[in-house]
Amino acid sequence: MTTDDGPTGVHPTDGSHSLLSKEPAATGPQQPNPGNSSKRERPKTILALMEYAYSEAGRKLNLSRKDIFELSVRPEDEQAETDTVRQLAGRDLLFAVPPALLSSLAELGSETLVRRRVLDLVVVAFASHKLFEGRIEHLTEQQPLKRLTAEEVNRAAKQVRFSDLGLKDESEFTDAGRERLRTNAVTALELFRVLRDRWTSRQFIEDMSATVWDAPALPSAYKTAAVLATARNTEALSQVSRHFESVLRDSKRETEKAISQAREQELRAIRAEGLGNRLATDLEKVRADAAELAARANELELRLSVEQSNRVVDKSHHVDDYEALRTQVIRRLATQAELLGDGLHALRHGSTGVAEEFVDRALTAIGGEVTRLKELDGGVQ
Structure with missing residues (x-):
C-alpha cells in the first residue's frame, strides 16, 4: 500500500523496515507518481510491465x-519473468503491488494471452508471500466450494505476526501495517477472482463489503455527509450505490413476490379450510348414514336369523305333513286301485252291475281325495 508521497508497502533494498510503520493516507492503489511519468518508457x-509495477510500489499504474x-507475450522470457516477480514480491511485505496491477488490468482490459500470463505471475506473487503459504492450491482451485475465500484471507491477515514477514521487531509491523496488508490481500x-474466474460485480462487491469496506456506520449524519462529500473517487461510490440499489430492487421484488405467494398460500389455506369443513360435514353425514345402514343391517340380519330358524321348523313340519299326506294318499289310492281291480274282474265275468258299483265307488273316493288335496293347496281349482 502506498500514499501519494511514495511507497509504504514494499520492503526497501537497504534492509530498513521503517516504511512499514508509517501511517497511510488511504488504502487501495494510489494515484500515479507524476514526477517521472512523461520520461518513463512504456x-x-x-x-x-512487472518491473514497472513493482517500481511503483503499489501506486496506481500510469x-x-x-x-x-x-x-507482447514472449515464451523465452517466462523463466525470467517468474524469477523477477519472485524476487520483487519477496520485498512487497504489505502485498501492495498485486491489487494495483490487477486493478489496472481490469480497468484497461487486455488480450487473452496477456491476461493469462499476468495472472500466472500474480499467482507467483501470491505464492511468494507468507500470508498465502499453504493456500496456493486453493487459490487456483477450479471447484468453487474448495476455493480460497476472502473470509479465509481476511482471518489469516488478522493473525499474521511480524516474524512471519521476516521482521525482527514487533514495532516494525504496526496495526496500520497489518490493516494495509489485510486490505491489499483481500x-x-x-480482483483475481473477477479476472480469472469470471466473478460478477455483485460477488466482488458483496465480498469487499463483508471484509474490506466494513467500517461501522458513523453515529452522526454530519460526519457521514462529510466523509461521503470528501471522497476522492465519486465513480467508485456511484458503482457501489448502483449495486446496492440493484440489490434493493431485487430484494423489493423478491419481497413483493414472497408477499404475493404468501397471500396466494393464505387464500389456498382458506379454500382448503372451507373444503376441509365441507368434507368433514360430508364425512359426518356419511358416518351417520353408515351407522344407520349398519343398524338396519343388524336388524335385517337378526330378522334373517329368526326367519331361517322359523324356516327350519316349518321345513320340519312340512316334511312331517308331506310324509303323512303321502302315506294317506298311497293308502287310499291303493284301496281304490284294489276296488277298480275287483270291478274289472267282475266286468270280465259278465257282472256289469257289480263292476259299475266298484268303479263308481272308486271314482267317488278318488274325486274326494282330489278335492281334499286341492283344499290343502289353498282352495279348490
Whole structure:
C-alpha cells in the first residue's frame, strides 16, 4: 500500500523496515507518481510491465489501454519473468503491488494471452508471500466450494505476526501495517477472482463489503455527509450505490413476490379450510348414514336369523305333513286301485252291475281325495 508521497508497502533494498510503520493516507492503489511519468518508457513486454509495477510500489499504474494491448507475450522470457516477480514480491511485505496491477488490468482490459500470463505471475506473487503459504492450491482451485475465500484471507491477515514477514521487531509491523496488508490481500484476491474466474460485480462487491469496506456506520449524519462529500473517487461510490440499489430492487421484488405467494398460500389455506369443513360435514353425514345402514343391517340380519330358524321348523313340519299326506294318499289310492281291480274282474265275468258299483265307488273316493288335496293347496281349482 502506498500514499501519494511514495511507497509504504514494499520492503526497501537497504534492509530498513521503517516504511512499514508509517501511517497511510488511504488504502487501495494510489494515484500515479507524476514526477517521472512523461520520461518513463512504456513497458513493451510482460517482464517490463512487472518491473514497472513493482517500481511503483503499489501506486496506481500510469498506463493506457494502448500500452496494455501493445504488450507482447514472449515464451523465452517466462523463466525470467517468474524469477523477477519472485524476487520483487519477496520485498512487497504489505502485498501492495498485486491489487494495483490487477486493478489496472481490469480497468484497461487486455488480450487473452496477456491476461493469462499476468495472472500466472500474480499467482507467483501470491505464492511468494507468507500470508498465502499453504493456500496456493486453493487459490487456483477450479471447484468453487474448495476455493480460497476472502473470509479465509481476511482471518489469516488478522493473525499474521511480524516474524512471519521476516521482521525482527514487533514495532516494525504496526496495526496500520497489518490493516494495509489485510486490505491489499483481500482486494488482490477479489480482483483475481473477477479476472480469472469470471466473478460478477455483485460477488466482488458483496465480498469487499463483508471484509474490506466494513467500517461501522458513523453515529452522526454530519460526519457521514462529510466523509461521503470528501471522497476522492465519486465513480467508485456511484458503482457501489448502483449495486446496492440493484440489490434493493431485487430484494423489493423478491419481497413483493414472497408477499404475493404468501397471500396466494393464505387464500389456498382458506379454500382448503372451507373444503376441509365441507368434507368433514360430508364425512359426518356419511358416518351417520353408515351407522344407520349398519343398524338396519343388524336388524335385517337378526330378522334373517329368526326367519331361517322359523324356516327350519316349518321345513320340519312340512316334511312331517308331506310324509303323512303321502302315506294317506298311497293308502287310499291303493284301496281304490284294489276296488277298480275287483270291478274289472267282475266286468270280465259278465257282472256289469257289480263292476259299475266298484268303479263308481272308486271314482267317488278318488274325486274326494282330489278335492281334499286341492283344499290343502289353498282352495279348490
